Amino acid sequence: MTRFSELLGTDFDGEPTTDIDDVIYGAFDDPAHRDRVPGLVELMNDPAAPEIERFLACVALTTWSEAAGYEAVLRAAADPRNTPWYDFSIDRKFSVDSTFAQLADAVADRDLAEEKGTEGLRREAARALVRLADSEYFEDKLGELFDNATLLALLDDVKEVVGRGVRSLTAGEKYRFDLPTQLVDLASGVSAVDGPLGVELAMSVLSVSSFPRALTHAVPIVYRAKGSDAARQFGEYLMSVGDEKVQQQVREALSEG
Secondary structure, three states: OOHHHHHHOEOOOOOEOOOHHHHHHHHHHOHHHHHHHHHHHHHHOOOOOOHHHHHHHHHHHHHOOOHHHHHHHHHHHHOHHHOOOOOOOEOOOOOOEOHHHHHHHHHHOOOOHHHHOOHHHHHHHHHHHHOOOOOOOOOOOOOOOOOHHHHHHOHHHHHHHHHHHHHHHHOOOOOOOOHHHHHHHHHHHHHOOOHHHHHHHHHHHHOOOOOHHHHHHHHHHHHHOOOOHHHHHHHHHHHHHOOHHHHHHHHHHHHHO
16 A cells, blocks of 8 residues: 555555545544644645645645645745746636636635644734735636635735736736736625625726626625625626627626525
């Protein structure tokens, strides 16, 4: 049995499994996962280990709210393209790295953070990832990813990265993925805790680039900010520029307001 199969290919009953998620998420109900932490830290930091094994070790440690996992995320965010596992996982739609999207999922999971005393470090890892949103791909996750407390702590960071992204779009710089939609997703997440700010951020993006996909991703902001003048005005804007599908979704959102 290899080191990897012992750590992530064996469930907590000692049975082999091909579903690594069963092991990673099974840890929430089994304190025996702590026994595997030293081995996973060693694997994650072993330059001779395969990239995929190092990456999955990082995902496991981060999902388990281990300090070593969050610290690895912080290192990766500080120098993304030189992360050992960068580009080992490629998104099919845009043919770009998708490892940061998976790390963001792991950081968002806070089930064990309070228990292990790593909530502060988890939040710093979340901040570091959000600050990459104008340059690295996060799939379609940023609108739904973080809890409200984390979002409130990251508002300044979100405003900064959206502003940076908008300046890039305005300058006509090339981007490797759907940057406008990713920025709108961030604005959508913010609208859950600050509706007017979410609208403001989304409008700053859509005023520069209002592709159909970005408009579709903007509709949840109308729901989340409902009852405010900002939501109504934003809904009217989407109605004026969106296609029939967007218009119908906005009408439904406004009627519920």
